[in-house]
Amino acid sequence: MVVYPPGTLFVGQRFQTKEQVQDSINRFHFVNYCTYKVKHSNTTRLLMECVHHDCAWRCRAILRTREQHWEIMILEGPHTCVYPLIHTIHEIIEADPSTPISTIIAHIKLTMGYTISYKKGWLAKQHAIENIFGNWEEFYNKLPGMLQAMQMYVPGFIWKFNTQPAYQGDLLDKGSVRFKRLFWTFKPCIDGFAFCKPIVQVDGTFLYGKYKGMLLVAVAQDGRNNIIPIAFAVVESETTDAWFFFLMNLGRYVTLQDGLCLISDLHEAIRSAYSRN
Structure with a gap:
């Protein structure tokens, strides 16, 4: 079985055990400053999604009974919730807490490849300010x-x-x-x-x-x-x-x-x- 760098997830990725799937998911979220929850879990199927209901991230892994390995079948995303955005804009907000929301939206588009709403940009900025300067x-x-x-x-x-x-x-x-x-x-x-x-x-x-x-x-x-x-x-x-x-x-x-x-x-x-x- 191939060993991938921590935080790596993709469709078709294989694991020997269900525990390895969960460990890889945990590492992915640790690296990307995100949080997920298990929506469904049994001996042959594992379904996970972001804890934020308006986030697009979703992952489904199943047990391939014939080959006896686990495989990621569905991986939707990326995370569009606030928390990975906070890490992305940390340096910008630390340098200038008055950075306009429009600048944050443009930066997310450039670095992460998708456009967030004004509200999500505003929330990310507030959380980043709190992380940097305090509550x-x-x-x-x-x-x-x-x-x-x-x-x-x-x-x-x-x-x-x-x-x-x-x-x-x-x-x-x-x-x-x-x-x-x-x-x-x-x-x-x-x-x-x-x-x-x-x-x-x-x-x-x-x-x-x-x-x-x-x-x-x-x-x-x-x-x-x-x-x-x-x-x-x-x-x-x-x-x-x-x-x-x-x-x-x-x-x-x-x-x-x-x-x-x-x-x-x-x-x-x-x-x-x-x-x-």
Whole structure:
């Protein structure tokens, strides 16, 4: 019986035993970062398919009773599920996490020979980002500890952290809370503002990812017209409460003097928060 390299599968491939068939299937999926399930198995027939119902991969092997060997009779595919795609685009996403889905689809077409849907490309990108940079929920859980470490090792670092109740469906999870808002600034920002013009500009931009939100930023300008960021916040959206949280902490820790000029885009939430502040 011919011995093939690990991960090799093709129609007509022969094995002495059923166990050798299964071992070869296992090696194939290990090499290609895929997962399969056995749909049917008996003493003369073995049928396997991808665990993902929308994947095209399928394999059928039978026992040739006259020759007394097992042979792969049907091998459909390749795997069109997300997991082999993750391995294929790993280097692309690691180099540039903002790679467009259209680029991923084109890369899969070039390297694997078939065209995936936009949804599948998007899912592959999200899984690749998680594999490379970590899980979203895990990083949110690490955030308080990271901020405490910053406060310990970065002199003058200031942060204010708000949470909200966590729910599992409609039920309150008493043992957990969810991230709501975060304000932070650094001592060089605070010290530097004392030498800036008495003008502060605030604005916000959208955050993209699994969990949406807004990044709020305050900047000032020094005597040489250099732009200096002085405070930051991540909030749920541009609500009055969110802007009040940002402006209140900005005034409490950074812009301590009176007579400042505040420049903004006149968003209604900013105006309401400023009036409240």
